[in-house]
Amino acid sequence: MAPKTILLGEDEADIAAMYQTALTQAGFIVAVAANGQEVIGKIKSARPDLILLDINMPGKDGFEVLRDISENADLYQVVKTVPIVMLTNYSNQQDVEYALKMGAQDYLVKSEWTMPAIIEKVKKYLDED
């Protein structure tokens, strides 16, 4: 099977590197975006199979990325079948509900998910478990 591409939207470089290393070792191609604007650009250029999306990022945050996708028909066409999994420090229920309402498929609080568990979750969404 051809390797699947994951787009990782994460502004903290050390955290992005940690996830990128683990996901690469798990056999995925990883594109990293350091803010929401880059996420939007790389949705178009990298054509990811799954998006891991931080919320708190400078400039355009993860919520704004979800909003852009919902409001932009061309962008929506590209990602309508692509699972978006929030991966964030925000843990309050309002944020969870808002993200799911805005089109995210899942919502993971970073402190509650080990790397192996995140990778299992990604594989589940990509039918590789």
Ligand SMILES: [Mg+2]
């Ligand atoms: Mg962040």
